[in-house]
Amino acid sequence: MLMAAALAAPALPAFSAGETPAAPTKAAKPDLVKGEASYAAVCVACHGADGNSAIPVNPKLSQQHPEYLVKQLQEFKSGKRSNAIMTGFASMLTDEDMKNISYWAASKPATPGTSTDKALVALGERIYRGGIADRQIAACAGCHSPNGAGIPSQYPRLSGQHADYTVSQLNMFRDGSRANSLQMTQVAAKLNDREIKAVADYIAGLR
Ligand code: HEC
Numbered sequence: 001m002l003m004a005a006a007l008a009a010p011a012l013p014a015f016s017a018g019e020t021p022a023a024p025t026k027a028a029k030p031d032l033v034k035g036e037a038s039y040a041a042v043c044v045a046c047h048g049a050d051g052n053s054a055i056p057v058n059p060k061l062s063q064q065h066p067e068y069l070v071k072q073l074q075e076f077k078s079g080k081r082s083n084a085i086m087t088g089f090a091s092m093l094t095d096e097d098m099k100n101i102s103y104w105a106a107s108k109p110a111t112p113g114t115s116t117d118k119a120l121v122a123l124g125e126r127i128y129r130g131g132i133a134d135r136q137i138a139a140c141a142g143c144h145s146p147n148g149a150g151i152p153s154q155y156p157r158l159s160g161q162h163a164d165y166t167v168s169q170l171n172m173f174r175d176g177s178r179a180n181s182l183q184m185t186q187v188a189a190k191l192n193d194r195e196i197k198a199v200a201d202y203i204a205g206l207r
């Protein structure tokens, strides 16, 4: 009886007549037109048309989750992620600029990349999909998703990224010079050079 009574609890009432829901707090919407203009004035030289960098040491920004891009720009500015070049450029941006540019870049389709080393890419695929169980290395796919699209907004997109850039970031997480993600520090700590190269090559061709 008691249970039946509990189950029969009435549904939560909808707004009663005459009552209007509170206006949502107004978060400024990103302005993609301004974002594109700021990008074209400065960033395009290194990150390429539409955020598709053609230079392997400069990351592609296209189709990346905007929250991730904003986080990186804020951390370059604050020094939490250190890079002499990007600290300078991020320091010139306001919060609004960061948001505008990031949402604009996120709206641009990423150009696919390619893997180059057939032997190495098989090792990379194994690590990406399954991790290395006996050394407690987690599968990349678990956080970055099987196709490398990432999981908004916490886990960035990786697929198609330049292998040179990915190698440099994994090295920097491992040696502590990129220290803005405990999760990635722990993952990279256990990878050797060959494994880093392999997984980066696999990621470059992932789509
Ligand atoms: C002179 C070349 C150069 C310019 C200009 C430049 N960047 Fe960068 N950017 C880089 C390099 C190199 C890196 C990789 C830094 C590292 O290794 O940590 C980077 C990294 C980034 C990242 C991190 C991406 C990721 O996947 O984590 C973001 C975001 C970024 N840049 C945005 C911008 C924006 C926005 C501008 C314009 C205001 C800009 N950059 C201008 C060279 C440049």
Ligand code: HEC
Residues within 6 Å of the ligand: 059, 071, 127, 128, 138, 139, 140, 141, 142, 143, 144, 154, 155, 156, 158, 166, 169, 170, 180, 181, 183, 184, 187, 199, 200
């Ligand atoms: C437990 C979750 C988790 C796992 C497992 C994981 N990652 Fe990550 N990864 C993250 C997070 C979170 C970030 C974003 C860090 C930040 O905010 O700066 C990240 C960022 C990265 C970046 C930097 C991307 C960029 O654009 O600069 C690379 C490269 C990367 N991960 C590669 C890998 C690889 C390769 C593996 C597998 C060997 C892996 N990750 C496993 C959570 C994870």
